[in-house]
Amino acid sequence: AQSVTQLDSQVPVFEEAPVELRCNYSSSVSVYLFWYVQYPNQGLQLLLKYLSGSTLVKGINGFEAEFNKSQTSFHLRKPSVHISDTAEYFCAVNGAGNMLTFGGGTRLMVKP
Amino acid sequence: DVKVTQSSRYLVKRTGEKVFLECVQDMDHENMFWYRQDPGLGLRLIYFSYDVKMKEKGDIPEGYSVSREKKERFSLILESASTNQTSMYLCASSLWGDGEQYFGPGTRLTVT
Numbered sequence: 001a002q003s004v005t006q007l008d009s010q011v012p013v014f015e016e017a018p019v020e021l022r023c024n025y026s027s028s029v030s031v032y033l034f035w036y037v038q039y040p041n042q043g044l045q046l047l048l049k050y051l052s053g054s055t056l057v058k059g060i061n062g063f064e065a066e067f068n069k070s071q072t073s074f075h076l077r078k079p080s081v082h083i084s085d086t087a088e089y090f091c092a093v094n095g096a097g098n099m100l101t102f103g104g105g106t107r108l109m110v111k112p
Numbered sequence: 113d114v115k116v117t118q119s120s121r122y123l124v125k126r127t128g129e130k131v132f133l134e135c136v137q138d139m140d141h142e143n144m145f146w147y148r149q150d151p152g153l154g155l156r157l158i159y160f161s162y163d164v165k166m167k168e169k170g171d172i173p174e175g176y177s178v179s180r181e182k183k184e185r186f187s188l189i190l191e192s193a194s195t196n197q198t199s200m201y202l203c204a205s206s207l208w209g210d211g212e213q214y215f216g217p218g219t220r221l222t223v224t
Contacts, residue, residue, distance in 0.1 A: 043116070043202055104154040
């Protein structure tokens with residue numbers, strides 16, 4: 001069975017500052033990893049995914065994430081955030097079959 | 113682009129009413145999912161379907177049923193709505209493969 005832990009439920013940050021949203025997972029099998037973003041009153045939208053190959057994955061809106069197998073982590077980063085990045089971010093893992101296991105979400109609050 | 117649509121963005125129902133939430137996807141995906149999303153609890157899987165007329169229980173199926181008569185349509189049914197079913201409901205679909213799910217915009221259901 002898989003599990004996903006997002007270590008921070010809320011992350012406040014000032015505009016143009018860098019941000020890192022942390023995600024750790026546990027799984028007994030090789031995994032595919034995902035980050036989704038949810039803007040207020042909307043569904044989830046894929047930011048990026050790791051399937052194989054390079055451990056640094058680039059996504060939309062300037063976000064990137066690094067897969068670290070030894071630390072079972074998949075942290076999301078952005079070097080300079082904008083007000084429009086204010087949203088909830090979900091990390092997810094697909095270990096076996098086609099089911100995604102989601103973390104509890106991290107609310108990113110970008111302040112002017 | 114994959115499009116997943118949900119029949120209503122906002123819905124208000126009375127306790128005891130039968131409620132139907134409809135989801136349609138236009139990309140011939142085999143898999144479809146229903147989640148509910150509550151503050152602090154993340155996404156919880158209610159039911160999923162991997163083929164027409166096939167369904168599997170997720171983590172919280174109690175009080176819900178589903179129907180998949182056509183490949184593109186997956187319905188969530190609340191047989192007798194209760195106030196504790198007030199929530200955001202998200203539908204998603206995916207192909208067999210890496211597990212990436214495509215989400216609809218969500219239905220915010222209020223049961224009074």
